[in-house]
């Protein structure tokens with residue numbers, strides 16, 4: 001029973017086709033498109049795919065984008081199903097004030113991270129960092145309760161905000177360094193360490209609250225850029241959202 005997983009962020013749509021709806025299923029094909037190029041999918045990357053029997057996705061880019069994706073899916077006889085964060089799913093408990101207002105991408109990535117950790121060993125607290133258009137930093141206790149999380153601007157948004165709010169910060173991308181001595185390096189390093197510093201604070205909060213060191217996982221399109229600048233060991237995972245969608249699919253489509 002082939003299974004299509006779709007993750008629509010604010011910058012790109014990522015998709016992956018699996019042989020079956022469950023963890024460990026073989027990956028048959030995958031791809032990514034910028035949101036402007038969604039209309040290419042049905043006649044492009046999706047045209048030659050085996051038809052998916054089931055689909056599950058998460059979308060945080062708004063209803064108009066969701067409809068554009070569903071239009072491309074008319075190629076197949078599969079009903080689109082989109083995850084909404086809930087009070088509890090797949091072993092995770094949602095501590096948000098209004099559970100359904102939590103970004104579904106955050107919820108699904110946390111489910112993926114929790115099961116990845118359980119597959120590796122005993123229960124531990126978790127810090128899950130997702131570096132996309134925005135950056136999110138989530139805290140989960142050892143029992144699978146989502147305690148809360150941070151939302152920060154991603155690299156691109158930080159740079160655009162500085163460019164548009166000042167006269168003298170229109171410069172090319174620089175390098176991350178400890179003591180930047182030019183504007184490009186100062187901006188690139190500032191953004192990177194803003195994120196790394198926020199993550200370090202969250203790790204400290206979790207250690208103080210839970211009394212033990214969390215496992216740390218990082219994912220998202222720009223995760224690889226952050227990885228060398230973290231203050232602690234982080235496992236860089238390709239796509240925790242697909243992992244989470246596979247966990248949810250295994251339960252819904254069993």
Ligand SMILES: Nc1ncnc2c1ncn2[C@@H]1O[C@H](COP(=O)(O)OP(=O)(O)O)[C@@H](O)[C@H]1O
Nearest residue numbers: 009010011012131132133134154156220221222
């Ligand atoms: N090959 C790439 N294509 C697009 N964005 C990339 C790429 N490599 C890194 N990035 C960075 O990743 C961010 C987008 O990551 P992504 O996970 O697609 O975000 P979202 O889930 O919010 O759509 C961009 O802000 C960009 O800085």
Ligand SMILES: CC(C)(COP(=O)(O)O)[C@@H](O)C(=O)NCCC(=O)O
Nearest residue numbers: 009010060101102103105132133134
């Ligand atoms: C925080 C986000 C913008 C992240 O989006 P992304 O960077 O993945 O495109 C998204 O998860 C969202 O819109 N969340 C809703 C608000 C919340 O989670 O509290």
Ligand SMILES: [K+]
Nearest residue numbers: 008009105132
């Ligand atoms: K995302």
